[in-house]
Amino acid sequence: MISISDSIQKEFYKNYNPDHWLYKISRLKNCHDNYDEIEKILKHDLANVSDEDYKRSLRTEMHFLYFQMVETLFEIIFAVSKHDNRNLWHTLTFSDWRNNYKEISDLSIASNLFTNKIKTIIGDNEVEIPLLRWIFYFIYPSRMTNEDWKNNLDNIQRLLLFFSKDFSDRGEYNAYKHSLRFYNSKFSMSIGITGANSMFNIGTSDDSIVYLEEHKGKPGEPGRVAQTIKPFDFERDCQCCLIIYSMIKNIIETRKYSLLGELQGKEFDFSTFKDINIIEDIIPKTGVTKSSITI
Secondary structure: OOOOOHHHHHHHHHHOOOHHHHHHHHHHHHHHHOHHHHHHHHOOOOOOOOHHHHHHHHHHHHHHHHHHHHHHHHHHHHHHHHOOHHHHHHHHHOOOHHHHHHHHHHOOOOOHHHHOEEEEEEOOEEEEEEHHHHHHHOOOOOOOOHHHHHHHHHHHHHHHHHHHHHHHOOHHHHHHHOOOOOEEEEEEEEEEOOOOOOEEEEEEEEEEEEEEEEEOOOOOOOOEEEEEEEEEOHHHHHHHHHHHHHHHHHHHHHHHHHHOOOOOOOOOOOOOOOOOOHHHHOOOOOOOOOEEEEO
């Protein structure tokens, strides 16, 4: 594999801006939530604009930003955990993305990512810490207690498992990336109650991605094409994006302040995840997560 100089790699750390993600999240969220106040600016030079379609487009972009950020997060995780931290730019550029996709799909609580430990030096002490701590906090010292560290890393593990599960079923993400072959519509699903003249709502959302996907049959048997509907929650996507942004920033900044001589010894803020409410913030509130009908 072609290598590049140490100075070029340090240049990447010096100039790479994790806040790019934050600005994009903020832009989409603020434009959506304050649409009425900035409507004239957003629609400048446009004619016959549907306000609801415009806002729906912003929610859709946030949804697919979530997928893009999950992919970025895991690419960075695999890069720093398997290669020299100083070679991050090089490793990301020439990553084995197909194998990384498989690793994301296969992620489980038994993954080496969650079970391995690493020996390193923090401050003046040689310590053995969980690989997960080393990935997100590198060798940067902290005043957190052992209990805080346990809760923090447990939550990180749970979050990564949620993100990997969402990303692994990415038919909608492919429909977005390749030809924009989907549409967004409201979603509602109800079932009738036996012996009663009433319906029970099992899922609803203001937004859902509707796309076609192929289900291949067994060898010698024909496959089928299905219309798939996946509802999503704008607020949940936004919250997930903000969490992933904080994770990416942790990985980059802890290494930046350790590897760049001009920054060594300086303090900076990093994020912890021990107080995130997984049930409230991460579990989808749409009820049904996916529905497919053969066409």
